[in-house]
Amino acid sequence: MSARYTHARAILGPEMSERLPETKVLLVGAGGIGCELLKNLVLAGFGQITLLDLDTIDLSNLNRQFLFRKKDVKKSKAMTAAQTAGPFNPNVHLHPIHGNIKDPQFDMEWFRGFDIVLNALDNLDARRHVNKMCMATQVPLVESGTAGYLGQVQPLLKDRTECFDCISKPTPKTFPVCTIRSTPSQPIHCIVWAKSYLLGQLFGEDEDAGGELDEAEKQGENAQEIATLRKEAQAFKAVRSALRSKDKSSNAAKMAFEKVFNSDIRNLLSMSDMWRSRAPPVPLDFDAVKKGTFVLRGISATGPATNGSAKGNSNGHAATNGQSGASGSGLKDQRALSLQENLALFVSSTERLAARLRAGEETILFDKDDDDTLDFVTAAANLRSAAYGIAGKSRWEIKEMAGNIIPAIATTNAIVAGLIVLQAMHLLKKSYNTLRNIHLQFKPTMPLSAVMISPPNMSCGICRNTYTSVQCDPTRVTLGEVVKGILDGSEREVSVYEAQRVLSDPDWDDNNERTLESLSVTRGKFLTIVDEEGEVATVEVGICSLPANHSGGPLILPSPLPDPPRKVKVTVPPPSTPPKKRAAPDDEEVTELEPAMKRLKTNGTAEPNLYTPSKKRRLEDDGLVLLEAPNEKVEDDDIIEVD
Numbered sequence: 231m232s233a234r235y236t237h238a239r240a241i242l243g244p245e246m247s248e249r250l251p252e253t254k255v256l257l258v259g260a261g262g263i264g265c266e267l268l269k270n271l272v273l274a275g276f277g278q279i280t281l282l283d284l285d286t287i288d289l290s291n292l293n294r295q296f297l298f299r300k301k302d303v304k305k306s307k308a309m310t311a312a313q314t315a316g317p318f319n320p321n322v323h324l325h326p327i328h329g330n331i332k333d334p335q336f337d338m339e340w341f342r343g344f345d346i347v348l349n350a351l352d353n354l355d356a357r358r359h360v361n362k363m364c365m366a367t368q369v370p371l372v373e374s375g376t377a378g379y380l381g382q383v384q385p386l387l388k389d390r391t392e393c394f395d396c397i398s399k400p401t402p403k404t405f406p407v408c409t410i411r412s413t414p415s416q417p418i419h420c421i422v423w424a425k426s427y428l429l430g431q432l433f434g435e436d437e438d439a440g441g442e443l444d445e446a447e448k449q450g451e452n453a454q455e456i457a458t459l460r461k462e463a464q465a466f467k468a469v470r471s472a473l474r475s476k477d478k479s480s481n482a483a484k485m486a487f488e489k490v491f492n493s494d495i496r497n498l499l500s501m502s503d504m505w506r507s508r509a510p511p512v513p514l515d516f517d518a519v520k521k522g523t524f525v526l527r528g529i530s531a532t533g534p535a536t537n538g539s540a541k542g543n544s545n546g547h548a549a550t551n552g553q554s555g556a557s558g559s560g561l562k563d564q565r566a567l568s569l570q571e572n573l574a575l576f577v578s579s580t581e582r583l584a585a586r587l588r589a590g591e592e593t594i595l596f597d598k599d600d601d602d603t604l605d606f607v608t609a610a611a612n613l614r615s616a617a618y619g620i621a622g623k624s625r626w627e628i629k630e631m632a633g634n635i636i637p638a639i640a641t642t643n644a645i646v647a648g649l650i651v652l653q654a655m656h657l658l659k660k661s662y663n664t665l666r667n668i669h670l671q672f673k674p675t676m677p678l679s680a681v682m683i684s685p686p687n688m689s690c691g692i693c694r695n696t697y698t699s700v701q702c703d704p705t706r707v708t709l710g711e712v713v714k715g716i717l718d719g720s721e722r723e724v725s726v727y728e729a730q731r732v733l734s735d736p737d738w739d740d741n742n743e744r745t746l747e748s749l750s751v752t753r754g755k756f757l758t759i760v761d762e763e764g765e766v767a768t769v770e771v772g773i774c775s776l777p778a779n780h781s782g783g784p785l786i787l788p789s790p791l792p793d794p795p796r797k798v799k800v801t802v803p804p805p806s807t808p809p810k811k812r813a814a815p816d817d818e819e820v821t822e823l824e825p826a827m828k829r830l831k832t833n834g835t836a837e838p839n840l841y842t843p844s845k846k847r848r849l850e851d852d853g854l855v856l857l858e859a860p861n862e863k864v865e866d867d868d869i870i871e872v873d
């Protein structure tokens with residue numbers, strides 16, 4: 231045993247140490263937590279590590295994602311992390327993959343190839359996807375996350391612990407800075423970008439990257455990349471000095487606009503890899519937007535900029551059309567602005583802020599009560615949203631949303647990465663009694679708290695389902711063949727879904743003769759078979775591909791076929807009662823609850839009708855609640871009543 235493992239062996243014990251070289255780990259995400267975790271795994275001697283990330287390295291990642299250097303900016307995170315960490319331990323086999331974990335080839339068969347999955351992700355969508363794949367394949371998962379000084383590590387295993395979806399998650403309200411730097415997908419990303427990045431670049435302290443770039447070039451780093459970065463930094467320099475220049479003709483606002491909404495976007499577009507799994511942004515043309523001749527995704531620059539939540543002008547002509555001097559005070563705060571109006575607001579707020587610099591203010595920071603900065607952030611965020619096809623927001627909404635961001639802290643990521651390895655060890659050793667949910671908290675007297683594991687939530691729509699998979703050729707196999715095969719001759723009535731789409735039900739079998747592919751049910755997706763009477767657990771069928779050397783029919787059914795448990799009918803608890811938790815995980819005692827009913831207020835009249843589970847489920851999936859009588863009310867602020 232080489233000295234390399236002395237410490238790891240002392241911690242892990244001889245048995246675990248022996249097994250590590252054969253252990254197959256999937257690490258999803260090579261960002262802040264992922265880099266720290268990869269280093270831990272490699273040094274501990276985990277033998278087979280698959281590392282997957284869809285992104286490329288951003289300059290702003292370098293302060294904490296220590297496996298990356300300036301020469302690596304714009305390269306694949308997974309590939310670069312593997313290249314850097316590989317030599318830490320030559321006995322380890324690293325398999326980096328540049329891809330999205332939701333890509334079809336990462337199906338149930340693929341997940342089954344791992345002993346454990348470790349999430350180091352930054353978004354709910356990907357986390358929920360990995361959770362479902364791990365519940366489907368019964369592969370243990372360690373989930374994790376950090377926000378500033380706070381962190382959490384949660385070991386998850388089907389039937390033993392609750393899953394990531396057992397408790398519904400509130401939508402996150404804060405974002406680490408860099409998540410929003412290059413690929414925004416929500417209005418808040420653009421708001422934070424405008425407030426914390428662009429405002430600072432133009433009106434904050436001089437953040438000159440030139441010196442660092444000179445240094446990088448001296449060290450022989452990628453000259454082409456450095457040249458691109460230098461050009462970007464130079465362009466900001468030119469705009470900054472134009473903003474501070476007494477020369478009125480410098481047209482600084484136009485320069486700023488053209489840099490961030492045109493040339494920077496063009497630069498990003500030239501990296502075609504980035505836009506393989508995302509919709510690409512569209513560069514904006516200053517003069518055409520100003521004139522109102524610019525058309526973006528079929529919408530005129532004078533129409534509502536995007537279909538944002540604030541009410542736009544339905545005739546496509548904004549009320550202030552053509553007013554170039556739209557100022558904060560002249561705008562109705564709660565109206566969505568057209569692209570042209572956002573440009574006018576960008577120009578006017580930039581000029582107001584520039585005038586303040588010329589009058590002696592050295593730096594200007596965001597203050598929601600400072601109209602100039604709020605106008606600037608409103609306009610810049612909405613212009614960026616428009617370029618990326620994201621819904622615009624009103625000035626009033628942006629004031630609400632421009633909350634504080636939480637910077638990522640390297641030490642928090644490092645602590646959490648260490649804790650992930652410890653929980654992974656418990657899962658691999660099957661020492662389930664020692665599993666804990668760990669919280670890293672901002673309490674100097676007790677920075678870590680270890681919480682007992684909760685058993686599964688009996689009404690969870692993810693981990694209480696019965697999972698199976700079929701190997702098939704979706705171009706040849708029909709929906710009816712798969713469903714009939716899985717039900718194995720049972721006559722019970724079922725409805726079949728793919729995600730939220732109904733594909734068939736007992737009264738509607740039009741799709742049964744159609745191929746899976748024609749129904750867009752392809753590799754990596756699930757067919758969900760729901761019992762019409764609600765008496766048998768839902769079966770989820772993962773679609774996998776046929777083995778490479780297969781020559782027979784288009785479908786290989788699983789063996790054994792799934793045997794979903796019968797649900798024990800339990801009376802629906804009152805709406806405010808949380809789902810009952812069992813004292814200890816014990817598979818024998820599983821009972822299933824019907825999905826909780828929407829609260830209907832009957833005003834003392836008839837009891838609300840209980841619809842059959844599938845019908846009700848379809849209605850609820852569509853966001854509909856059926857009211858019995860015209861005087862009924864639904865106690866839910868998100869619900870809009872329609873006749």
Ligand SMILES: Nc1ncnc2c1ncn2[C@@H]1O[C@H](COP(=O)(O)OP(=O)(O)OP(=O)(O)O)[C@@H](O)[C@H]1O
Nearest residue numbers: 259261262283284285330331351352356406408409
């Ligand atoms: N669907 C996905 N498939 C693969 N990797 C993903 C997916 N979603 C997110 N990731 C990766 O997870 C990582 C999360 O790391 P982290 O939270 O540090 O993000 P970051 O973008 O590097 O930094 P920051 O979030 O602070 O800007 C990122 O590298 C991101 O590319």
Ligand SMILES: [Zn+2]
Nearest residue numbers: 393396690693
């Ligand atoms: Zn669950």
